[in-house]
Amino acid sequence: MxxxxxxxxxxxxxxxxxxxxxxxxxxxxxxxxxxxxxxxxxxxxxxxxxxxxxxxxxxxxxxxxxxxxxxxxxxxxxxxxxxxxxxxxxxxxxxxxxxxxxxxxxxxxxxxxxxxxxxxxxxxxxxxxxxxxxxxxxxxxxxxxxxxxxxxxxxxxxxxxxxxxxxxxxxxxxxxxxxxxxxxxxxxxxxxxxxxxxxxxxxxxxxxxxxxxxxxxxxxxxxxxxxxxxxxxxxxxxxxxxxxQPTRISRILRTAVAVTMLCAPLVCVAVVVAYKAPTHAGLILFVVTIAAASMGLLTPKVAHRLAPERGVWLRVLDDAIVAAKEPDPRQAVIAVLIVIRDGLSADPDAGALHRIATSDRLVVDRAGYLHTESAQFPQRLVEIAEQEPERVLSTETLRYIRVQRPAVRELVGWLDARAAGATALVFDEEVCVGALVWPAAGRTAPLAYEEVVLLRRLADHLG
Structure with missing residues (x-):
């Protein structure tokens, strides 16, 4: 410098x-x-x-x-x-x-x-x-x-x-x-x-x-x-x-907006009142300070609501990461798929863990039992997802580029047929062994980078 x-x-x-x-x-x-x-x-x-x-x-x-x-x-x-x-x-x-x-x-x-x-x-x-x-x-x-x-x-x-x-x-x-x-x-x-x-x-x-x-x-x-x-x-x-660090920028932005929404009207009213009653400026300052501190306690909740999809995906991802820490791998997969299904109110078979070597997928039914179904995961989808920075691919991203790249249209159709919103590759060391298909749950907006990072962490726990 x-x-x-x-x-x-x-x-x-x-x-x-x-x-x-x-x-x-x-x-x-x-x-x-x-x-x-x-x-x-x-x-x-x-x-x-x-x-x-x-x-x-x-x-x-x-x-x-x-x-x-x-x-x-x-x-x-x-x-x-x-x-x-x-x-x-x-x-x-x-x-x-x-x-x-x-x-x-x-x-x-x-x-x-x-x-x-x-x-x-x-x-x-x-x-x-x-x-x-x-x-x-x-x-x-x-x-x-x-x-x-x-x-x-x-x-x-x-x-x-x-x-x-x-x-x-x-x-x-x-x-x-x-x-x-x-x-x-x-x-x-x-x-x-x-x-x-x-x-x-x-x-x-x-x-x-x-x-x-x-x-x-x-x-x-x-x-x-x-x-x-x-x-x-x-x-x-x-x-x-x-x-x-786009995730830090996103969090700072949500916090700044939340603080402004909560405290700006209060400060504006206080300024007007102080001009009208300058002899009570000390009391007004004391009241505004206490009120602003009280409003500050609500800032994290308001900031969380300002996240993409009102913070639902971030909350479900955090819960899924906690569930993936189960010592038993089978129970970890069951817990993760249940959290995804219940948190996003998705169909039971919307979220699934595909295993590439055995050409099948793991799903959880409404009763919470794990089932194995025969399913072929597209190799082309793996190749594209491996080129992503976090090896997480959004369905809406593929939909956005399908005009310039007609070769991905078939993959978009495959993901839409399974109501998938994102795909996170699962690795065992440096070998791709599977993919977590995250349900779209009606979402049409692109993934935020903060959500992509959490999906990467979740897939790493499942690997």
């Missing part, structure tokens, strides 16, 4: 703004903190977006470079915000946001999948980032011109410049929403992409909502609150785009 030229270029820009702020107000304590906060934010941010020292890096270098620009913009904007009030430091903050917002969109369009049959080579389009950059160029040009040539803009109302900043901020958030939604729709079947795109989309919505509410409730001026919301959106989008 220390050998990267981009770090030192960004560090020079941050220190330049911090030193200028220090010269403008040498006696202000908050200005002195910018000398520490700015470089520290830059170093921590560059370390967070750096490539992992071990393991496979599935993130494109262009996405990491864009994330570094986002971090640099954040550091510059933060130092400019801590500086004394003035046109020059407002221009510095606008420069930071103008760097961060298009860079976040570049990182978003460079999101890479974890592989699999649905992954494809797509042409990267930068229209969203270019449009966002154009919007910020106008706002940055006005704020910069007020500093560089104040005599030429003497007749221009400063409110016009604030309007330009607000318009650029709202436009960048809107462009981010459209780009994230488009990415989700086009690539939701690629492993790891749907979680990142959904996180970028919903975190942008949350940032926009918080910025608008802050402006409406007079917590901050509109130009500042909306500009901060745009900066937060760019940071969230950049972080989501380069995350190597």
């Amino acid at each position: 220390w050998r990267e030229r981009s770090l030192w270029v960004a560090m020079a820009a941050v220190l330049y703004v911090a030193v200028a702020a220090l010269r403008a107000a040498p006696n202000a304590p908050i200005v002195w903190t910018s000398l520490v906060v700015g470089p520290l934010c830059l170093i921590l941010g560059f370390r967070a977006v750096a490539s992992p020292a071990y393991g496979v890096d599935r993130i494109e270098p262009a996405a990491r470079s864009a994330a570094r620009v986002t971090v640099a913009g954040l550091a510059i904007a933060l130092v400019g915000d801590l500086a004394p009030v003035g046109p020059a430091f407002q221009a510095a903050k606008t420069l930071g946001v103008a760097l961060a917002c298009p860079a976040g969109l570049v990182a978003l369009v460079r999101v890479s999948s974890l592989g699999g049959i649905a992954a494809s080579q797509r042409r990267v389009r930068y229209e969203a980032a270019v449009l966002c950059a154009v919007m910020w160029t106008v706002a940055l040009g006005l704020t910069g011109a007020r500093v560089m040539a104040p005599h030429r803009l003497a007749s221009l109302d400063p409110v016009i410049i604030d309007y330009a900043v607000v318009a650029a901020s709202l436009a960048s958030i809107g462009i981010t929403l459209v780009a994230a939604f488009q990415l989700y729709v086009q690539r939701r079947f690629e492993l790891g992409v749907a979680e990142r795109a959904a996180a970028a989309l919903w975190l942008a919505v949350l940032c926009l909502a918080l910025g608008v509410f802050a402006a409406l409730l007079s917590v901050a001026s509109p130009e500042r609150s909306v500009q901060d919301a745009a900066l937060a959106t760019a940071l969230c989008v950049g972080a989501s785009s380069i995350s190597q």
